[in-house]
Amino acid sequence: MANHTIAETLYVPYLDEKGILSWLLSTDHKRIGIMYLISISTSFLIAGISSLLMRLELIAPGKTIVDAHQYNVLFTFHGTVMVFFFIVPGLAASLGNFLIPLMIGARDVAFPKLNLGSYWLYLLGATILLISLLKPADTGWTFYTPYSIKTGTDVILLTTGIFILGMSSILTGLNFIVTIHKLRAPGMTWHRLNLFVWASYATAILQLLATPVVGITLLLLIMERVFGIGFFDPAKGGDPILFQNFFWFYSHPAVYIMILPAFGVISEIIPVFSRKPIFGYKAMAYSLLAIALISFLVWAHHMFVSGMSEVAATIFSFLTMLVAIPTAIKVFNWTATLYKGSIQLHSAMLYALSLIFLFTIGGLTGVFLGSLAVDVHLHDTYFVVAHMHYVMIGGTVMGFFGALHFWYPKMFGKMFNEKVAKVAWALIFIGFNVTFFPQFILGTLGMPRRYADYPPEFHSLHELSTIGSLILGIGVFIMTVNLLRGLTNGEKAPENPYNSVSLEWQVPSPPPHENFEKIPVVTDYPYVYGKKNTQEG
Amino acid sequence: MATKTHSEEHHHDHEEPHIVGNSVYIIVWVALMILTGITVWVARHNFGVFNIVVALGIASIKASIVALFFMHLKYEDKLTWTFALYPLFLLALLIGLTASDVFYRLSP
Known part of the structure; x- marks a missing residue:
């Protein structure tokens, strides 16, 4: 008891130190996580x-x-910032930084200074992006040649910014891999890791191994623009489709860099609010790695109508279908975890359930697009826009919002207004579907993406989609205000408001700088709810 | 999660760093210089379609020597080997599957 009092006296929350430099120079993984969170x-x-x-x-x-x-310019800016500055670094850098050491029982990541360096690189990349807005690019976020070689807008500066962001991403991935291998607490075996940690591990492998390819591709693009070398120019012996092969070799795995952490997030939320162990823990863990592996095999399904060979198109269409297997395992296991659970519809849980529902629509429409003949009709239409947003917003962003609501008490030591959070969720869910479901119909009717204008027969569906986007915008605004108000007006959060058994909830809210007073010894996996049902029995 | 506290920090790392003698580095340097000489020499000869194979072959040998000795891969455990070889698998995948496009593309 006396020790406890001493520990309480020594407890200094990681948020306590004030001043901008105490943040920008901090090597504390939690502070770096919060800085990423603010930036993204x-x-x-x-x-x-x-x-x-x-x-x-x-x-x-x-x-x-x-x-x-x-x-x-608007859709290029929207795509570039959403992809490279929000959703790729997104959950991995912000939540991964904050949570991985807490979940594995470590005091920090393996390379804290490198971690801070990664964040500075992110800031440098973002600064260069802002400068490039003086003459903003109009190529779309994919920078396809030959247009990106010829346009008079500032492609070089923008791609340089993304190149630097790529370095930030690689270093973060490296840091997490080493951290998960080397800094696990005693007793924290691989099969006792949180599924969020497994997801971060799979993501880190993709960040480390796929990102260099896009970096080099963008360098080749810059060299072609500056020196006229001709990697992608057929007149000089180059090949414009080569750019697409290189670009998607990264950018398809990048889709999984975006979504895997969200899968990890809801694998944490669902057991807590179902009061049941996660169904099929090992299948959930290994399906994450399987998705990471298969993601390298499917890139050219983005290029079926680009003029690539039919042999390659057939191979890639077949390989694309493989992704459905591990993904379906995950959806099935989340649903099976809910089955006969004692379900509490906390706002975080509502976002997790939304992810299952919306990602399933996004995933299944991906099967349409992966089928050769169907893709010829749907390629570059609003069907693709809708599919992509069902995966990215319906999947990743729902996971991100769920995570914000779930770990908010741990991160900030405060509670937000739960009723307002539920109203915001309802607006976001309705607004999202009203925005993007009509776009599936627009796409099948032949409305091409990236056009500023359209024939009058598409008017009503476009109008509906715009009204939906305004509802979605209002929902996000209310959610943001609610979370910000919680920081100043919220009640003090208890250590473990949801009675979670996971390690990060066993430390004070907000955690102290060193995370754990003493490094814990782990004796079970983090989903022991209801009847004891470990994976190792 | 059932946990208990532990009075001491747990250390995973007990392995000693491998020390490589200067002679190894000198041999590696000589090998790299010889291979560079061969690269220059083969550049003056035309091997037809094998030009690229010869050039990349020599470059690969040089890269392997650097990775194995300068970067100590030879003395590392299986995990490090796995992480070192996996990108080579991805490279083969990138070249192989792109070849399935380039070599089978019909002329317009």
């Missing part, structure tokens, strides 16, 4: 506003608020 959330909100401007332009045929070139 800001990117998300800015890119979200640009999407609202695009939807406003599309509310009626003809020019409404921007012209065609400005529209091209």
Whole structure:
């Protein structure tokens, strides 16, 4: 008891130190995680506003608020910031940094200074992006050649910014791999790791091994623009489809860099609010690695109508279907975890359930697009836009919002208003579906993506989609205000508000700088709810 | 999760760093210089379609020597080997599957 009192006296929350430098120079993984969280959330909100401007332009045929070139700039900005500044670093860098050491029973990541360096690189990349806005690019976030070679806009600066972000991503991946291998607490075997840690591990492998390819590809693009070398120019013996092969060799695994951490997040939320052990722990863990492996085999399904060979298209269509297996294992196991559970509809749980529902729609429409003949009709239409957003918002962003609500008490030591959170969730869920479901129909009717204008027959569906985006925007605004208000007006959070058995909930809220007073010895896996049902029995 | 506290930090690392003698580095340096000489020499000869194979073959040998001795891969455990070889598998995948496009593309 006396020791406890001493420990309480010595307890200094990681948030206590004040001043901007105490943050920018901190090597504490929790502070770096929070800095990433602020940065990616800001990117998300800015890119979200640009999407609202695009939807406003599309509310009626003809020019409404921007012209065609400005529209091209808007969707390039939206795609680039959402992909490279929000969703790729997103959950991995912010939540991964905050949670991995807490979950494995470590005091920090393996290389704390490198971790801070990664964040500075992120800031440097973001600064370069902002400078490039003086002459903003209009290529779309994919920078396809030959247009990206010829456009007069500032492609070089923007791709340089993304190249630097790539280095940040590689170093974060390296740090997490070494941390998970080397810093696990005594007794924390691989089969006792949180599924979020497994997801972060699979993500880190992708970050480490796929990101260099996009870095080199963007360097080749810069060299082609600056020196006219001709890697991608057929007149000089180059091949424009080679750019697409290289680009998607990274960018398809990147889709899984975006989604795997969200899978990890809801694998933590669902058992807690079902009060049941996760169903099929090992299958859940290994399916994450399987997704990471298969993600390298499917890149050219983005290129079926690019003029690539039919032999390659057939091979890639077949390989694409393989992804459905591990993904379906996950959806089945989440559902089986819910079965006969004592379900509590906390706001975090609502986002987790939304992910299962919306990601399933996103995933299944991916099977349509992976089928050769169907893809010829649907390629580059709004069907692809809708599919991608069902996966990225319905999957990753729902996971991100779920994580924000779930770990908020641990991160900030405060509680938010749960009723307001549920209202915001309802608006977001309804707004999202009203925005993007009509886009599936628009796509099948032949509405191409990336056009600032459309024929009058598409008016009502576009109008509906714009109204949905406004509802979605209001929902995100309410959620943001609610979470920010919680920081100043929220009640003090208890150590473990959800009675979770996972390790990160066994430390004070917010955690002290060193995380654990003494490094714990782990004796079981983190999903022991209800009847004891370990994986190792 | 059932846990108990432990009075001491747990250390995983007990392995001693492997020390490589200077002679190894000198041999590696000489080998790299000889291979560089061969690279220059073969550049003056035309092997037809094998030009690229010869050039990349020599480069691969040089890279392997650097990885094995300078970067100590030879003395590392299986896990490090796995992480070192997996990118080679990905490279083979990138080249192989891209070849399935390039070699079978029909002329317009």
